[in-house]
Amino acid sequence: EENDQNVLHKDASPVYQTDVNGDTGGSNTIRKGLLPEKKVVYVCSADFLSECDRIAKVPFRASITHAVIEAYGLLSRMSVVPPKPATFEEICHFHSTDYIECLQRLCQDDDPDKYDEEAEEFGLGYDCPADEGVYDSASWAAGGTLTAAEQLVSGQCSVAINWAGGWHHAKRDSAAGFCYINDIVLGILKLRTKYDRVLYVDIDLHHGDGVEDAFCATSKVMTVSFHKYSPGFFPGTGNLSDTGIGKGAGYTVNVPLNEGCQDENFYRVFEKVMDIVKIKFDPEAVVCQCGADGLAGDPMDSFNLTTLSLAKCVQYLLTWNIPLLLLGGGGYHIPNTARCWTHITSVVTGTKLSSDIPEHRYFTLYGPDYDLMISPGNRADTNTPSHIKNVIAQISDRPDLFVCKIHIKQNVSED
Numbered sequence: 001e002e003n004d005q006n007v008l009h010k011d012a013s014p015v016y017q018t019d020v021n022g023d024t025g026g027s028n029t030i031r032k033g034l035l036p037e038k039k040v041v042y043v044c045s046a047d048f049l050s051e052c053d054r055i056a057k058v059p060f061r062a063s064i065t066h067a068v069i070e071a072y073g074l075l076s077r078m079s080v081v082p083p084k085p086a087t088f089e090e091i092c093h094f095h096s097t098d099y100i101e102c103l104q105r106l107c108q109d110d111d112p113d114k115y116d117e118e119a120e121e122f123g124l125g126y127d128c129p130a131d132e133g134v135y136d137s138a139s140w141a142a143g144g145t146l147t148a149a150e151q152l153v154s155g156q157c158s159v160a161i162n163w164a165g166g167w168h169h170a171k172r173d174s175a176a177g178f179c180y181i182n183d184i185v186l187g188i189l190k191l192r193t194k195y196d197r198v199l200y201v202d203i204d205l206h207h208g209d210g211v212e213d214a215f216c217a218t219s220k221v222m223t224v225s226f227h228k229y230s231p232g233f234f235p236g237t238g239n240l241s242d243t244g245i246g247k248g249a250g251y252t253v254n255v256p257l258n259e260g261c262q263d264e265n266f267y268r269v270f271e272k273v274m275d276i277v278k279i280k281f282d283p284e285a286v287v288c289q290c291g292a293d294g295l296a297g298d299p300m301d302s303f304n305l306t307t308l309s310l311a312k313c314v315q316y317l318l319t320w321n322i323p324l325l326l327l328g329g330g331g332y333h334i335p336n337t338a339r340c341w342t343h344i345t346s347v348v349t350g351t352k353l354s355s356d357i358p359e360h361r362y363f364t365l366y367g368p369d370y371d372l373m374i375s376p377g378n379r380a381d382t383n384t385p386s387h388i389k390n391v392i393a394q395i396s397d398r399p400d401l402f403v404c405k406i407h408i409k410q411n412v413s414e415d
């Protein structure tokens, strides 16, 4: 019966399936018999895309991703909200004014010898160049995450998406790993104005060190990062033994994984760890950084994931029915990253997509199969069953980890 309804609708892309009662979707659709409609906010505008397209390490990734989401007709399933760039004052709710003033100054200076020792002190230089436009694109990306978080706080939606956010390495007073402004920390601080316990989940290939550092000493924000951990691999932090300090002891979770990790192991570990996190921390809101540099085919060439496991992780978080903020991050095979975040957007909007990518402006990037799905490479998954078992056991059996407290609504909200 559902197949009869795969009719083409004038206002949807040819591949866009209808839902059970024949509608092509849209926020005013009354959907019977499906998961209760989750209102989804998608942060986007022409200015936002053109500014985020200038992020040096992922040129035009913002527009390329948006174009596939649009080609599949997914915009009609979400409410599109235009962001503003984050202001200096908003950015300094986390970052030091000295660092941000230095970043602004260097981005306006076109002298190749501008990197003085102050620049070095703030991590600005050859590995994190402060080129013209870096401050603008970073403040627009951060504005997108703040807008998304504000939509959740004001109750306008249950899921909010900023695929141009997720810059998890930036520190309070330094740039790192091509991250200049930590939009994730700013978004979490915004969510904390309403929610007492906020969970951060990071499924990027790399350890989410900047977010972990920001909240390692508080029990109000738990950070959970799944990442490749091996000698010499950036940033080098995020071992199992890294569990938080002071009042935050037990509220930092790190899941170190080895080379070649594939979907089955990745999702198995994710589900086991998150089951425990849900019980012990009982979050009121969750932020997920969906970095796609762990995908097969990424030039990072480290993990061997497909979009299926990353989408399943987000699907899992949706079942918690708490406010969910979805962000981008790494992802340097740009067509695969666009495939991944389109797949996740379809999961969040409850939309089945054909795997044939519709014709659109960047269609040629998806050849020769023009398929939404990707295949794993044939590199071995070096995460042995005993490694996986050991990681899960160490997290679930640790006494200090997220000491299980009865969460009584407290009027003193700060630690």
Ligand SMILES: O=C(CCc1ccccc1NC(=O)c1cccc(C(F)(F)F)c1)NO
Residues within 6 Å of the ligand: 057, 058, 169, 177, 178, 204, 205, 206, 234, 291, 293, 299, 300, 329, 330, 331, 332
């Ligand atoms: O993706 C990251 C950090 C990436 C990073 C950190 C520290 C040093 C270098 C990098 N990034 C790269 O090496 C990089 C970035 C973009 C594209 C490439 C490519 F050359 F592999 F394509 C490589 N975090 O989630």
Ligand SMILES: [Zn+2]
Residues within 6 Å of the ligand: 204, 205, 206, 291, 293, 329, 330, 331
């Ligand atoms: Zn990464």
